[in-house]
Amino acid sequence: MASTDVVYTLRLPGDLDYYDRRSILLPVDVTALEAWNIMTAEPGLFLRMAFGIRDAICALFGVKRIGGFSGTRRERVQVGERLDFFLVEHSAPDVLVLTERDRHLDVMICLSISDRVFTITSSVVIHNAFGRFYRVPVGQVHKLIVNRDLKRLQRRLEG
Numbered sequence: 001m002a003s004t005d006v007v008y009t010l011r012l013p014g015d016l017d018y019y020d021r022r023s024i025l026l027p028v029d030v031t032a033l034e035a036w037n038i039m040t041a042e043p044g045l046f047l048r049m050a051f052g053i054r055d056a057i058c059a060l061f062g063v064k065r066i067g068g069f070s071g072t073r074r075e076r077v078q079v080g081e082r083l084d085f086f087l088v089e090h091s092a093p094d095v096l097v098l099t100e101r102d103r104h105l106d107v108m109i110c111l112s113i114s115d116r117v118f119t120i121t122s123s124v125v126i127h128n129a130f131g132r133f134y135r136v137p138v139g140q141v142h143k144l145i146v147n148r149d150l151k152r153l154q155r156r157l158e159g
Contacts, residue, residue: 008090008097008110009123017105017132018124018139024150026118027158032096032111033077035118038156039149040069040084050141061130063104104131118153120146 013019030038043051051068059065066085077088077096086098086109096111110121122142126132 005114006095007112007119007121008095008108009121010106010108010125011123013123016123017126018122018135020122020139020143020146021119022143022146022150023117023119024154026113026116027154029116030113030118030157031093032113032118033074033091033093035111035113035153036083036096037073038153041071041073043069043071044148047145050145054138058134063102063130063134066100104128104134118150120150122146 007021009019010016026035048068051066055065055067069084072084074083077083077091079088079091081088083098086100088096089099089108090097094113098109098111100107104127106125106127108123110119110123112119112121124135124139126135
């Protein structure tokens with residue numbers, strides 16, 4: 001797998017409303033899409049409940065439901081396709097860039113691999129007061145979800 005330090009964000013980190021970057025060392029080589037498939041394969045009860053609560057509350061404010069992760073495995077994706085609720089903006093073996101954009105905020109998730117270091121970089125740009133309100137609880141839950149996904153990925157690859 002080619003080594004790269006390319007990480008995509010919506011803006012420079014200092015110009016973002018939310019920025020989070022978390023990494024693990026992978027025990028074996030995988031592609032960014034393979035890592036995505038492993039992390040989203042079996043959304044647990046906590047995650048399904050969190051997405052359900054998110055959708056119920058957001059629907060009251062006219063924000064579209066996202067439904068969460070389907071667990072559907074993909075062998076390949078192309079720019080313009082969807083991985084669940086995310087739009088694929090870039091797809092390469094070592095980098096997968098996913099976005100969700102609406103009138104309240106833009107979210108970008110970049111999954112990147114360099115020398116077996118797998119990194120999830122999350123960036124958000126907020127457009128209005130609802131976006132700021134939304135980001136407060138979601139920012140905290142997001143960190144828990146990413147940490148859980150990274151641990152799951154590492155366990156599955158070690159097994």
